[in-house]
Structure formats: C-alpha cells, structure tokens
Amino acid sequence: MASLWLGRRQEDCYPATMRFDLVDLRLFLLVVEAGSITHGAALAHLALPSASARLRGMEELCGVSLLERGRRGVRPTAAGEAVAHHARLVLAQMERLQDELREHGEGLRGEIRLLANTAAATEFLPQPLGRWLVRHPQVSVDLKERRSSEIVKAIAGGGGEIGIVSDAVEQGGLQAVPFALDRLVLVAPRDSRWAAARHVAFEEILGEDFVGLEPGSALQAYLDDQARQAGGRLSYRVRMHGVEGVCRLAGLGVGLGVLPEAAARRCRRAAGVTLVRLSDPWATRRLLLCTRPPAELPRAARDLLAHLSRASTGT
Numbered sequence: 001m002a003s004l005w006l007g008r009r010q011e012d013c014y015p016a017t018m019r020f021d022l023v024d025l026r027l028f029l030l031v032v033e034a035g036s037i038t039h040g041a042a043l044a045h046l047a048l049p050s051a052s053a054r055l056r057g058m059e060e061l062c063g064v065s066l067l068e069r070g071r072r073g074v075r076p077t078a079a080g081e082a083v084a085h086h087a088r089l090v091l092a093q094m095e096r097l098q099d100e101l102r103e104h105g106e107g108l109r110g111e112i113r114l115l116a117n118t119a120a121a122t123e124f125l126p127q128p129l130g131r132w133l134v135r136h137p138q139v140s141v142d143l144k145e146r147r148s149s150e151i152v153k154a155i156a157g158g159g160g161e162i163g164i165v166s167d168a169v170e171q172g173g174l175q176a177v178p179f180a181l182d183r184l185v186l187v188a189p190r191d192s193r194w195a196a197a198r199h200v201a202f203e204e205i206l207g208e209d210f211v212g213l214e215p216g217s218a219l220q221a222y223l224d225d226q227a228r229q230a231g232g233r234l235s236y237r238v239r240m241h242g243v244e245g246v247c248r249l250a251g252l253g254v255g256l257g258v259l260p261e262a263a264a265r266r267c268r269r270a271a272g273v274t275l276v277r278l279s280d281p282w283a284t285r286r287l288l289l290c291t292r293p294p295a296e297l298p299r300a301a302r303d304l305l306a307h308l309s310r311a312s313t314g315t
Contacts, residue, residue: 020061022094024054025087028066031055032084035073058083085157092158095298110139110300113160115151118219119260120164120287122243124180128311132304139300147218155290161301162308166222167286176288179312184283186276187250187257187264194256199279206232209255211246212239223258226282247271 020028023044031040031051041051059066066080076084116125121143133141146154148165155163156172164179165171186205188194194205206227212234213220220239227234237255240246244267246257251271257264264275277283289309294302 020058020087022091024058025091027051027054028058028080029084029087029091031067031074032076032080035075037067037069037074088158110298111142112139112162112298112301112304113142113144114162114164114304115144115146115154115160116164117148117151117166117222117287118145118213118217119182119263119285120180121145123260123262124182124287125164125308128308129304131311132307136300136303139304141304145218147221152290155292158292161291161297162305163290164287165290167288168282171288171290174290175293176290177309177312178286179289179308180287182285182287183261184258184278184285185261185264186278187247187259187271187273188276189251189253190272190274192253192274194276195274197276200276202226202278202280202283203230203232205256206230206234208235209237210234211249211255211257212236213243213246214239214241219260226280243267244271247273 023046027040027044027046030043031037034040034043037052037055038048041048044051046054055067062079062083064079065077066083067074068077068080114129125143129141129143133139144160148169151160151163151165152169152171152174154160155174163174165176166182167176186194186200194200212223224234238249240249243259243263246259247264247267248271249255250257251273257273258278261275261277264273267273268275289305289312291297291301291305294305297305
C-alpha cells in the first residue's frame with residue numbers, strides 16, 4: 001500500500017499523517033480530471049457505488065471535503081487540489097519505479113506520457129517521434145493534446161514526462177529547450193478580399209464568420225482567448241475535426257480559418273485557399289520542449305527527449 005503524507009496546513013487535510021492506496025489516488029485524479037464521479041469511476045474500471053464509497057472514505061480520513069459536488073459535476077476544493085498534487089507525485093514515482101524494473105526484464109513495454117499543443121502534435125512531432133518509435137519497439141507513447149498552460153502544470157505535477165508548449169506561457173521551474181517555430185496564418189478563399197494582403201491583424205477579422213476546429217482543440221482555445229483579450233469573439237459557422245476540413249470549407253467560402261502555417265500549406269492547393277500571415281506578435285510562437293530535471297525521468301523518456309532536441313527546428 002502506498003502512503004500519501006500530508007502536513008498540517010490549513011488548506012490541506014488536517015491529520016498529521018494518513019494512508020491512501022494507489023487505487024484511491026488514481027480514482028481521485030480521474031474524477032478531478034473528468035469533473036465527474038461517474039466518468040472517473042468508469043475510467044478507473046470501478047462500479048459507481050464502490051468509487052463513491054472510496055471517495056467518502058478519503059474525505060473521512062482527511063476530515064474535510066475534497067470535492068465540491070454540483071449539478072454539472074464535481075471540482076476539487078482547496079484541500080482536494082492539495083491531495084491531487086501529491087497524488088500525481090506519488091503515482092509518478094510509482095510509474096518511474098515500474099519503468100526501471102521493466103528495463104531489467106525482456107519483452108516488457110515501457111510507456112512515456114507526452115503532452116503537446118495542437119501545432120506540435122499535428123505538424124512538428126509525428127516525423128521525429130515516428131523515427132524514434134521505430135528504433136524502440138518495446139516503448140509506447142501516450143500522446144495527449146492539451147493547452148500549453150495545462151501542459152506546464154501537468155509536467156510540473158508529475159502528470160507527464162515531456163511537454164511541448166508555446167513560449168507564450170511561463171514554464172515555471174521546468175527545463176525548456178527550443179523545438180520548433182510555429183506561425184499562425186489566416187486561411188481564406190483565393191477570391192476573397194484578404195487574398196492580396198501580405199499580413200493581417202487578428203482584430204481586422206474578428207467580425208467575420210469562421211470555420212474552427214472542434215471544441216477541446218488546444219489551438220482553438222488559444223484563439224478564443226486571444227479574441228476575448230481583443231474585446232471580441234469568434235463566430236463559428238461550423239467546427240471540423242482536422243485542419244484539412246477547415247481548409248476545404250474555407251476554400252468554399254463557408255468562413256475563415258486560422259491554422260498553423262505548416263498544416264495549412266499541406267492542404268492549400270487542394271482546398272483552393274490563400275494563406276495570409278497574422279501580424280500579431282502572439283501569432284508567431286516558439287515551441288519548447290519542457291521537462292522536470294532529466295535525472296528524474298525514466299531512461300526511455302530521457303532518450304526520447306534527447307532525440308527530439310536533436311530534431312529541433314526551433315530558432
């Protein structure tokens with residue numbers, strides 16, 4: 001049984017020491033990430049009554065509520081945030097132990113948790129990652145697309161080994177090295193009034209109709225944030241699963257799109273669109289590889305980090 005030890009801080013659980021098993025910790029994190037006890041229980045492969053009983057048991061041990069329960073789901077209290085933080089560290093340490101033990105066996109697979117924003121995950125990562133995976137058949141990579149701010153928090157808290165983020169966010173105490181240069185461009189029909197422009201400011205297009213990426217896309221969330229900061233909002237006529245869909249509908253005149261330049265160039269000719277670079281400073285982003293100190297990473301993660309650093313196209 002693993003132990004989670006918490007001090008006597010006011011915002012944390014008040015007993016000096018307490019013990020949760022790994023199932024409790026993993027369940028709690030899944031519930032927090034899903035925002036739902038039902039969904040968290042399903043992800044943990046536990047029956048809902050069993051999961052609810054475990055969560056109540058954790059709160060009884062702590063002597064304080066860990067989750068705020070509402071009509072739309074649950075979210076962690078201040079004490080719950082503290083438990084989630086320490087739980088991530090405990091589970092990360094256990095995973096490192098398992099990874100190192102795997103290295104002493106034959107035919108066993110290791111796993112690296114890699115978090116990346118939209119541009120990195122779709123454009124800059126597949127080729128170097130693919131080359132590395134071919135050379136390491138015993139290792140798998142759990143790749144998730146997240147917003148840069150979420151990635152930094154997850155890596156710092158032990159929720160992943162390697163992150164790829166925009167330099168627009170603070171990396172805190174993480175180590176960071178350049179990986180790629182990502183420029184955002186306006187995607188518009190070739191006969192549109194934007195076609196002759198070399199650059200366009202984001203504010204100039206805020207009143208237009210847009211074709212966006214599906215909700216949950218890190219890039220789309222980033223663009224929505226920039227629109228709010230500019231005092232406006234993006235009006236979506238439709239949202240598509242991938243960049244090819246955005247390009248094709250933009251080419252038909254359904255709406256404008258904003259995409260990473262590398263992705264838009266791939267589908268520009270087939271979709272019949274023109275690309276115009278955004279002039280805003282935030283639209284040119286340097287992507288960074290960020291990690292905790294490499295000595296804290298499993299050997300396979302250190303090797304992948306070195307490979308991605310060598311494959312860097314960042315400037």
